[in-house]
Amino acid sequence: MDTTKNTPVMRFLTLGGAHVAVMNAPGATSTATHTWQCLGCDQGNDYAQPRTHARQEANRHAAGCRSIPKTTD
Numbered sequence: 001m002d003t004t005k006n007t008p009v010m011r012f013l014t015l016g017g018a019h020v021a022v023m024n025a026p027g028a029t030s031t032a033t034h035t036w037q038c039l040g041c042d043q044g045n046d047y048a049q050p051r052t053h054a055r056q057e058a059n060r061h062a063a064g065c066r067s068i069p070k071t072t073d
């Protein structure tokens with residue numbers, strides 16, 4: 001697994017249809033490997049944490065966030 005890139009490894013859907021991405025964390029350690037960010041409202045956690053924690057936080061955020069996908073213009 002390449003943990004050097006900030007690459008989404010899973011996504012959750014907010015109530016408004018935006019994605020919440022769990023990503024490989026740059027500079028990950030053996031236990032702190034992932035971050036997450038809502039791509040609708042930009043909330044997230046930039047600090048590397050265990051994958052399970054990042055997944056749980058991202059899923060919890062998606063369950064209550066009403067943000068819609070950002071416009072691209």
Ligand SMILES: [Zn+2]
Binds near residue numbers: 014040041043065066
């Ligand atoms: Zn959000």
